Every structure is written in structure tokens, then in C-alpha cells.
Amino acid sequence: MEKVSKVFWISIVIASIFVGWGVVAPAHLGAVMDRTKAFFLSSFGWFYQLSATFFLIFAIFLIFSKYGKIKLGADDDKPEFKRSTWFAMLFSAGMGIGLLFFGVSEPVSHFANPPIGEGGTGEAAKVALRYTYLHWGFHAWAIYAVIALVLAYYKFRKKEPGLMSVTLTPLLGRRATGVIGTIIDVVAVFATIFGVAASLGLGAAQINSGLSYIAGIPNNFTVQLIIISIVTVLFILSASTGIQKGIKYLSNANMALAVILLIVFLVLAPTRFVLDLFTTTLGSYIQNLPSMGLRLAPFNEESASWIQGWTIFYWAWWIAWAPFVGTFIARVSKGRTVREFMVAVLVIPTLVCAFWFAVFGGTGIYFEFFKGLNVSGQSLETVIFFVYQQLPLTGLLIVVTLMLITTFFITSADSATFVLGMQTAHGSLNPPNIVKIVWGFFLSASAVVLMLSGGLNAMQTAIIVSAFPLTFVLIAMSFSILKDFNLELKTGKSR
Template identity: 35%
Template structure:
């Protein structure tokens, strides 16, 4: 069984009217709430967030650690060779485009917004776990360590878990690419049950409002950039609404064109823009100062990891306040973004092995993040220590542009930065529109254009409504409510780990791996028992109860039913030739001119004999 993609299963992706209508109704209700009682929205969000972070901060900390460890095992354990697709499947996108799309969808506007701001904030007001005085040189390294905790490998492990689980379920097990479908191993038929529909509905809501908040923040940052570049302003709400309207037309057009065209192109463009900005600041900024902290900050992160992860609410009011504002807030925020980013990552990661997937999803973006924060954070801290006030404008959105304005070519780089914010805005919104459209159409890989347009319009509408109703305060209120929604979704994420682990244990690759190891071990034992240390391996068919597969039923419905039931065309099976070509556990050697990859299994055993001279002697390997 080489695995099967969802497109070969004959699954019908109908529009889920209940999920679609319910999500639209909730969206309109929140918009009305924001207009009628914006202060109440902010108050409710603040109170709910405080309750969650105080009472369940321990859960999010434990979840962050568990997910990071789980993904290490999945990527670098025996499951690392499993492909997110059929055995012979190749990646759909080049590695460069793949990383660019990961970068744009998973980081986006937040990278520009928090790049100089977050390290600077920790430098001025260190975390309670750091016994240093704010504003001193001793506070610099801990500031970077805290930033890496929130944006580094642990954060990306959240995305890798949900993205990898969806890709595996859809492209290797043939299920619909939905969050609810991930629970098939523990709750058969869950996608079509009430619980499954609620999970998908909840995933849409979390995606919609989480993205809307980011777009609102992006609109405010675009406004700040426009003011810096043109010298005009301040602008009113009409500027923000006009900007969102123009950008909405762009991201809807990009979303309708699909991932392969619009999103891939924009992501590649943004990688170039942000890379150029990072190199520019590194070269014209305090280069030596940056270089001093680049390696040291990574060592500090590892050194302080235990203290940062064990900070908890029982350590006093300062710890409670810090966790609610930062660490627990971030863990909950990443959880709330996993449906959107996870589904998008799944769509672009087909054909990758789990080892390649985990390495790239967790480590590559983390490396980009570390480099970005060190460059911009070091520059912001250096300027602050030398008397510059990057927060003189009074708003957090201006810090990034304040920094650029204090470097050579400030107007040009600010204009480039504003373009980068716009492209991030578009890529985040069009990716979210496609994901929400797919979820509302039962996981349809290429959702109907009209559904994508509907979600794009709703996304623009709610971002505009929040800005009109109360501006930054209303955005923060909704953002806090979305973080609160991460509490029930945290249990969904725990269920994803359990279900995926159960799936992986019965994956054909793992079964072949066990089979090959059993065959080799059995052959070595028999060879030593009968011939000492001078023997060779061969292969021959033997009775089922004597071979490497003894005690293993290769036709057990628990292992094969998912494949037989899913396939609608001719089933791909393995042959005795595939078995003969197995030279490594779980790995099949190429055969023929086209080198097709196949999977090996069956009732066979290694035969053992003394070394003798014959015409085909070169076909055997001496095990001595």
C-alpha cells in the first residue's frame, strides 16, 4: 500500500451550508457588537483573557513543550521517512517557493510590527524570570532569548503539528483536508457528525477573526508608513477603509487565481523585499553590535529556556501580568492560528517526507526569525542606548518606521517596507480566504471561486468594521477574545496529537520498516547459529509462519481497510520484485529506466548459506 491522495477517493466536496451560514451569522453578530458596544467588546476581551491566562497558563505551557517534543519524535524518529503523499509522489513546489510561502503565511505583518518592538520592550522591561535591570547591557541577551521563545522553534511546532497531520491525513490516507477528519482514527466518521461539523465551524471562526485582527493592525501600520513616506496626515477612518478596500480587491484576485499563481508569486516577491530590508539594516546599521549578539543570543536562548518555560502564575503578580501580556498570550495565539496556517502549510507541503517537513517548517522559519529579530532588535536597542526615542510617535505601529527613518535612505526604505506590509497583508488575506472556503466546502482542495470571494469580502468587512467601531481598542478586544477561544481549541490540538500518533503506528512505511528489521535480525541469528561468522544473505519465499512476517496478518482489515475503502481506481500493490529490491529497512531501490518507487511487504524471509563459488556470486553481499 503506497498511500493514496484524497483526489483518488471519489470524495464529493459539497458546500456545508450549516457551517457556512453559521460562520457568516457569527461574523455579522460580532460586527454589530463592535459597532453597538465597542467598549464592552474591549472590556469582555480583557477580563476573559485575564481569567484564561491566570487559570490555564500551565496548560498552554505544557502544550507548547509537548508539541515541540512530539514533532521532534515525528520528524527524527522512525516515522521521519514517511512521505506526505504516496510513496512515489514528488513535491509540488520548489523548496524556495515552499519556504517563501511558509514565511509569508506564518509570519506576515507581525514580523515587521514586532521586529524592533519586542526585543526593545524586553530590554526596557525584562521578564520576571530574568534577574537583570532594564535598560542596561545585561538586559540585552535575555531580551533576545525571550523573543526567540515566542517566535522560534516552539511557535513553529504548533503549525507543524496541525499542518503535518492534515497533509498526512489528506494525501496519504485519502481523507478530506479538514481538522475534523484528523479524528478518524479515534472517532470513525467524525467528519460527518455534529462534533466534526462544530470543530470545522470553530476553525473557520478562529481563522476569520484572527486574520481580521492582523489585517486591522496591518492597515494601521500602512497608515503610519504612508505618513512617514509622504509627510502627510494624520489621516482619518476614511483612509483606512479606502486602503482596506483597495487591498481587498488585490487579495481576492490573488485568492481566486489560486496558490500556484498568485500566492506563490507574491510570497517570492516578499522574500526578496524583506531580505533586502534585513541586509540593508545590517550593513548600514550597527553591524559589529549586531554580529556580537547574533551567536550569543542563540546561546542565551538555550541557556534561559528552562527558566522561561517554568515561569508561572504562582510566582507573583508580576509573573501573572507578564504571562498574560506575552508568553501565555503567544501560546494561545499560535493555537488559535493553527487551523489557518496549518491547512495552508498542508496544501503546499504535499510530497515531502516528515523529516524534511519538520526540519523545514520548524527550523528554517525559526532561523529567519532569529536573524530578523537580532538585526532589527539590536539596531533598535543600540539606537535607544544612544539617546534615540523610537517610540516618540506614541504608537507601536510607528517603531519600525521610526527606526528606518534614522538610517540612511530612510524615505526609500520606508517605502519598500510599506510595500512589504501591503504584500504581507495580501498574502495573509488570500491564504485565509482559500482556507476558509475550503473548510466551508467539506475540505475541497480547490474551493469554488464564489465561496472564496465571499470569505474575502467578509474578511475585509470585519477588519473595516473593527477599525471604524473603535480602532486599536476594539482590535485588541477581539484579539483577546480570539486568544480566549484557544482554550477549547487546545484540547482539539491535544486530540490531533493522539489521533496522528495512532495513524502513524500503522502506516505502511512503518510496517515495512518493522518487517525489514525482523527479516535482517532473523537472518543474522540463523546465519550465526548455523555457519558462524562466514555466511551470506539471499532471499526466498517460505511458509508464512516461518518468515519475517510470521504472526503478522498483512490482510488485517484494521491495517488495510482505509486503503481499500478509499481507492476508487485500481489499487497499487507491491510485488515480490519490490521485496527483493529492499536493501534498507523501509527504503525501496529504483527499478527500470523510470525508476519507479514502490513499497515492499509480503511473506518472505532472508535465507542463509555458506559462501560458495557460482556464476551469480556477485549478486550477494558478504555479511561478514
């Protein structure tokens, strides 16, 4: 273990305390997290809204800026992965399980209970998809893109360790490698743990729901614990094989399965209605993007509560995921230019996510609006299977979905163990397997503790709290890279 840093040992101690607290007194941990969540949502919603908007503006600025031709690597470096594999890895690390968990559930939930206007109407359907695009679109991928760009630039262009703290050297100087740098890296580790643990909890709940639908297996915590245990073994095995084997092959398999599921579902669904709805709502999303991205409703308590529970939670989730997804995207993006990188990471995933939600969520809305079915009355984890029951080839759709959730589960978790290994092994591109195995255990243990302490509510709290200090770090990283970009262009011209 000589290759690990003090960040590893500090993080392990704190993670052990958290897991132990959740095992010994889950109810007490749940109560503390409830109070903490309420405080952060009511007090700092404006901060998360402004921060997410900042990252989007900054990402757009970089695309059109004079820095666009700077390469993430040496001037003669070529991309390590072909574009199709690169895109597959973006999705596998970025949002995999969430697309399946929320694909139907979020749009139909907003349709029944929209942030503005009356629920259950045609207008509510358009608002529902517009806000779903907001939560999974440009803001989310801008956060990922900016952080990944900074990490890739310092790793491959400046030949620095792949650590969050190192990227702040232009602003902090030597302090970036001292106590302040250690604190920054520990904060990044915990944001990663809680952000990924929440996804693992969602994945286990949905796998259990699917198995309950097709095989009558009980839907309870014990079964979900067994599922997490099995998948933990699988993703640790995958992580141990390295990024060029396990993660790469599983990411490509994910993309193939996801495309198959999307096409089959689109053919079986009310296709013309879904495509009309997508076209309409995509335009209104882009048109209303600024006002939706800064909406807080200070005069309406009910609307404010909706925004806190959905929009603010998502901004915190994407920020919490930024060290993990950013490090992973940076790792697979060597040789891309700033402009190519920002356009690809910001625009393409946003369009794919929007189309995904239009197909799945639009179909759910169709069955409730035109057929009178109680789609929005189903639980978040079971609603997708309820919609499958209204279509032909129900069994096939469920089996493919369960396979996809499982592979997304594995790729998200093994990507996270790889990233946590990097963050706690001095930024090594090939962290020791023992470190990845240890973090694999703590990821799964944290997911179990969050499920014991209050399920989705506890997961939301962990994400919102861990994202708060990290947001300041991410904003500082943006100014840090601007300083180095300007210096590089200045020295290049002088030469």
C-alpha cells in the first residue's frame, strides 16, 4: 500500500465512521440527514442554481473562445479511443442507471404534478418533458465537461497528477500540495462516494422491481442487499482488469444494449406521437432554458418545494458526480482539442438524453393522457415495468432492461473505483488493484447504509451536502484553467 496517499487513509477513516454510524444507528443517521437536507435546500437553492448556470455559460464560452485549438495532450498526441467507444464511455460513466430509473418515472411524475400550471393536461405534458430535459441536459453535461476538461488539460498537457488539488496550483501555488490540497481531494472523494452510492441504491431497487415483476421475487431490502453483493463482486472483477479491458468492453456492450432497447421501444410505442412530442418540447426547452435554469419561486411555497426536490437536487447530484465522471471522461479523452471535447461532451449527450426521455417518458404520458391508465401512480422504480405491460414483447423488454441496469451498475461502479483509486494514489493512471477493491467495498457499504437510513431521501441528503463545498472547488478550477490558457497562448506567441 506504499503507493497510496494520505488522502486514502483520511478518507477510509471518515468513510468507516459513516458506515459504522449507519449500521449501529440507521434511524438516528436518517433523522440527522433529514434536518441537514431541509437546511441546505431552503438556504442554498439560489447558490446551486447560479453555480449550474455558471458552468453552462463557461462551457459555451470555451467552445467559441480563442482557446479552442489547445490540445488535451502534446501537440502530436492522437486520441486513445475511437469516437464511438469514446461516446459509449461518456454514457456508461455519466448517467447510465439514472436514464433507466427516471426514463419513464420523472416525466410522468412532472405530468401529474408539474412545477407550473395544472397537472394532467396537454400543456403539463410539454412542461414535464421540458423540465426533464433541463435536469438531464445542457446544465448537467456542462458541469461534467468543464471539470473533465480541466483534469484532462493538467494530466495530459501539463503532465501533472490526476488530482483535483493540482488543478488549483495557478491560484493557490504551493498550498495546492499542502493541507488545503489534501482537504480538496478528500472532499472530492466523498462527493464521489455519495454520488455513486445513490446510483447503486437506485439500481438495486430497480433490479429488484424487475425481478419481482417477471419472477415474483419479493421486493424488499434483503433481496436488494443480495443484488448489491453480487454486483459488487462483478464490478470489482471488472475494475481489476483495467480501463482497456473490462470498462471498455462493458461500455461498448452498454451502448449496444441501450440502442437496441431504445429502437425496439420506439417501434412498439406510439411512435408518431413520441416524435411529435420530442420535436415540440426540444424547441421549447431551448427557448425557455435561461428562465427554467434560474427559477426559484420565492413567493410560492409549493413551487419552491418542487424546485428544491427536483432541480436543486439534480444540480447537487451532477456536482457530486463531477470528480468521478470528470476524472473518467478526462482519462479517456487524451488527444482531443478543447473545442472538439466541449462540443462533443456538451451537445451530443444532451440530445441523446432528451430523445431518450421523450421516447420513454412520452410513452408513459401517452398511456395516462389518452388511455386513462394510472401510470403516474406507480412507484419510481416500477413504473417502467408497468408501461412495458401495455406493450407487445413485455418479457423481452424487461429482460433487456434488467441486463442493461446490471451492466450500467457495473460500469458506473467500476469506473468509480478506478477514479477513487486515482484520487487516493497520487493521481496514478493505474492505481493498485487492492485500492480499487477497498473502494469497491466502501461504495457498496455506503449504498447499503443510505438505503437503511431512509432510502432515496437519505441519498438526496448525502449528495446535496457533499456537493456544497465541492462547488467552490469546481468554480475555482474554472478560473484556474483560464489563467493557464492565457499563459500558454501568451508564451506561445512570444516564442
